[in-house]
Amino acid sequence: MSTTRDRILRVLGDVVPELEPSEIKPAANLRDQLDLDSMDFLNFMVALHKEFGVDIPESEYRKFLTLDSCVQYIESAKGAQPC
């Protein structure tokens, strides 16, 4: 079964087709690493919402700064499988 991290990376790969999952630094800023703009980021939030069924208020966007923090947020929101 895919881990939360794998699923997030897959979702991110849909938003940024050029993404190389192995090159993502889990503790580094995603926007900076992937040159995400606000449209990319909104698409990422929408895709996470669809993938995990979690509601993500706009005020919580800042918690999706890094891959690690994305995993943490989603797992605490859904109690998903630990990675």
Place this chain on the structure above:
Amino acid sequence: MAEFRMPKLGADMSAGKLVAWRKQPGERFERGEIIAVVETDKTAIEIESFATGVLEKILVEPGDARIPVGTPLAIMAVEAGTLPPAEAPRAEAAAPRAAAPAPRPAAAPRAPVPEGARAKASPVARRRALELGIDLAIVTGTGPEGRVTLEDVEQASSARPAPSPAAAAPESRQQRMRDAIATSMARSKREIPHYYLATTIDMAKLDAWLEAANRERPITARLLYGVLLVKAVALALREVPELNGFWIEGRAAQSEAIHPGVAISLRGGGLVAPALHDADKRTLDDLMAAFTDLVKRARVGSLKSSEVIDPTITITSLGERGVESIFGIIYPPQLALVGFGKPVERPWVVEGKVCARKVITATLSGDHRATDGHRGALFLDALGRLLQEPEKL
């Protein structure tokens, strides 16, 4: 019968690569349907038909050759009356009529237009002549009082020797995009006497409105800050329309339609600025959906020809990269460019008291041939005012 030619899809385009036909010989197409895909130095573009008809014969097969603008690509039978009438001005690079009238017998010669005089010609004929690189002064006009018609221009074009396809450029796509940008930007700086204005706009009301609006919306229907800025620019252009249009043949030609081109950076480098059509008339939700779709298609290389041709002004922002103000270079033959910087908190005086306030720097690059700084200042003033009433956008 009519010819479908390699369209000119930007001021910087001299040739394009035919990637695919979307219609086959014998197939019917409606006006607005995609009939071919052309790759420019910047991106792949879906070419829409500007008439209804049937594709009769394909003259050029898809391939790697870079085909000069104006080269006949196919023959088509166009239904009478489906070609658009002479409409509002479009970019000189614009109006790639999918179908152009076929050559007809030469008309009786008339006296040439004296040097320096402006040849009489219909607006659509002028634009077509610009597209095809034809000097109107040497075209024999068959219209009333010797006026040059669209048919005259087409005939003059068909009488020229056909250009041969250029050899495929050895440079990479990225290099060609840089070359294209270099060409248009150098032309802009060479030809357009820019003036630059800047203003600081209080964004507190817009920020609060957007936050409240998005709180009520499902995540799939949330709005982005940038969409409100685009709408405000479009409405401000209604008040100062002199900034919306093109510089064509030594004159400013305002466009009634307001089609802001929004600068979108591409991941491989470079940028495109396709049109958000009729931005002044659309709701924020509609604009947001259109913007989302436009960004997505820009990045996968499936823009439509009308989106590339139609922008009447450009809007750019580098705020997300931390830039506080941007003084952009006008994309010729447009008349202006609007820039937005990063929203930042600054000390701001409200009713005599200093408080922390989120503000944004809006800039205008204007073509001084078309407008003066006073009109530009009125535009920025209108923009700032409109952004104080976000609920009305």
